[in-house]
Amino acid sequence: QSALTQPASVSGSPGQSITISCTGTSSDIGTYSLVSWYQQHPGKAPKLIIYEVAKRPSGASNRFSGSKSANTASLTISGLQTEDEADYYCCSYAGSNTQIFGGGTKVTVL
Amino acid sequence: QLQLQESGPGRVKPSETLSLTCTVSGGSITIASYYWGWIRQPPGKGLEWIGSIFYRGNSFYNPSLKSRVTISVHTSKNQISLRLNSVTAADTAMYFCARIPKPGGQNDFWGQGTLVTVSS
Numbered sequence: 001q002s003a004l005t006q007p008a009s010v011s012g013s014p015g016q017s018i019t020i021s022c023t024g025t026s027s028d029i030g031t032y033s034l035v036s037w038y039q040q041h042p043g044k045a046p047k048l049i050i051y052e053v054a055k056r057p058s059g060a061s062n063r064f065s066g067s068k069s070a071n072t073a074s075l076t077i078s079g080l081q082t083e084d085e086a087d088y089y090c091c092s093y094a095g096s097n098t099q100i101f102g103g104g105t106k107v108t109v110l
Numbered sequence: 111q112l113q114l115q116e117s118g119p120g121r122v123k124p125s126e127t128l129s130l131t132c133t134v135s136g137g138s139i140t141i142a143s144y145y146w147g148w149i150r151q152p153p154g155k156g157l158e159w160i161g162s163i164f165y166r167g168n169s170f171y172n173p174s175l176k177s178r179v180t181i182s183v184h185t186s187k188n189q190i191s192l193r194l195n196s197v198t199a200a201d202t203a204m205y206f207c208a209r210i211p212k213p214g215g216q217n218d219f220w221g222q223g224t225l226v227t228v229s230s
Contacts, residue, residue, distance in 0.1 A: 097170035
């Protein structure tokens with residue numbers, strides 16, 4: 001199992017939209033629609049913001065949206081706000097009841 | 111409100127065994143379909159899935175850690191535990207426990223994490 005591939009950093013100005021990609025293989029993202037995304041602020045536990053590719057849990061902002069195409073999943077943050085500055089991680093089911101995470105993306109609000 | 115709380119020694123010596131407990135409150139770990147997992151994060155680095163367990167004892171592990179990891183469930187105490195053998199400095203990390211509402215699903219509730227340092 002190799003980690004899913006995410007860009008190390010993405011930045012944007014307040015109000016803009018940004019997209020974070022998460023690339024896997026045909027053994028994980030390409031086969032299963034079980035991709036989740038997590039937001040992590042410094043010193044805090046990760047927080048679920050997207051599950052099953054595009055579903056939002058209760059309490060998650062509707063400015064977060066997810067999608068998937070072939071072996072790549074994406075997280076879009078619309079109307080970027082200062083509070084969105086954090087690390088973001090994707091995660092996919094990889095078969096046999098295992099999970100695999102991406103390396104993480106640091107989002108900076110300019 | 112569901113809460114997960116990790117606990118255990120903050121320091122472990124190289125070659126010894128790391129042992130952690132996750133205490134679940136506000137809900138039973140025996141609720142059908144829920145799995146419970148462990149995830150770690152070395153300082154300044156990304157998340158790594160360690161493994162998960164169903165309350166009936168079915169456990170699943172990251173292939174890269176499988177030879178050293180044991181996850182157990184203790185239903186009478188509403189706890190799950192993690193044991194990692196033969197630790198090295200590379201096992202220094204924040205260790206989180208989390209709930210997984212269905213097989214292969216997302217980690218929807220997380221504990222605050224506990225930092226374990228491997229050092230003599």
